[in-house]
Amino acid sequence: MDLDAVRTFVIVADAGRFQDAAVELSITQQGVSKRIAALEKRLGARLFTRTARGAKLTIDGQAFLPHARELLRAEERAINSVRPGRRALRVDVIGRRLAPASLLRDFHRAHPGIELDVVTLFDADAAIDAVRSGTIDATFRAVTTPGGHLPDDIGVARVFDEPVQLLTGPAHELAGVRAVTPTGLVGHRIWMPGIVPGTEWAAYYEALATAFALTIEITGPDFGTEPLLDTIADSRSLATLVGERTRLVWPADQGLRRIAVKDPTPVYPHSLLWHRDNPHPTLAALRHHLFSGRLEHSDAALWTPAWA
Incomplete structure (x- = not known):
């Protein structure tokens, strides 16, 4: 379905006049009429009745209006899901039953207004590639590379043992x-x-x-x-x-x-990895939460692998 036509329909319904909708959309009145005609053809129903006072919704138009508004809301949600700075912070937690998911739940409880998109990637190399490409914003991993060496554009910090x-x-x-x-x-x-x-x-x-x-x-x-x-x-x-x-x-x-x-x-060494140039505003809040809340174990005798 042509969402420009759906948007035009909603604006005409709200304005009550094709001319007012044309002004708001910065197109001609003929352009508005063509969009509405195409939408009516697509639906197989007449949406407006022309009157001396403007455009009045038909019964079918009244029935379609709430669904048209939901289509536009869905469009906005879809755009925001990938728009930098507006989409949810996308974090890989490896598994939803494991400690990284618990750490992320703690963060969400501390910041309930922040939107999160939780994903689970199996392979560490794939997760790092996803961080570098911007597909995800951060990942929780145990860094097993010798000496913790990673690409220069990847930031890493141990956040939970x-x-x-x-x-x-x-x-x-x-x-x-x-x-x-x-x-x-x-x-x-x-x-x-x-x-x-x-x-x-x-x-x-x-x-x-x-x-x-x-x-x-x-x-x-x-x-x-x-x-x-x-x-x-x-x-x-x-x-x-x-x-x-x-x-x-x-x-x-x-x-x-x-x-x-x-x-x-x-202890299993969980680290957070992120791209150093990632502009997502919530990423800094996540890092601050993890670093400031890092717990020191009362048991002084801890063991981790040499690579950690």
Whole structure:
């Protein structure tokens, strides 16, 4: 549908005269008439009746008017979704259950008037390319490049060190303890089928396993979070590792346990990446919120991979 014709129809309906609509649109009265005629042909209905006082909506015109206004509102929303400075701040959080999504929710609660467009990109390289091209404004990632080297136009700052916890079922040997050391996990089977080789989280858990001689198994199909929790809940030997702020919900009868890992505490290093020339006005507010609210862990003994 020709939105210029729809806009012309709405202006004529509001003004009540074709001539007044022509003045507002900076076109001729004949141009207004042609647009309305084309729209009526498209709809197969007459929209106006000409009177001595101007243009009066027909019954069909009255029925179409609220829908015409909504079409124009939808057009404006579509334009604003990609217009720099007016569209929502577009941020990649990797996964909607993970800590970056939680950090972004905290930001939104602190700034409820700010519009956010939350996306999830799987691949870190694709996310960085999207930041450089302006497709997204920022991404939360663990930076695994040697020494944290990134393209010069990419800004990066570590914003959250998330403690890693052990998750077990009620029958597991460690289910009754309040905390365990990384070396205390040696010999226990840690099952993480969601790890995909080559990803940043795969690099993190590979480094963790190497540092403490842990057995982290990634074999078997990944059917998602719920089947993983079902398996852990029923197992006496399998456990898994999750981030402290990973959102998990399970039935009460599963009896799953979250167990702190300490001395040292493995933390997952979440960083925010953005383009240094990004002009979006909300990006600075997000960065300030994350940097000013960065928490220092009371446990002085922390572990991160050497690349972090």
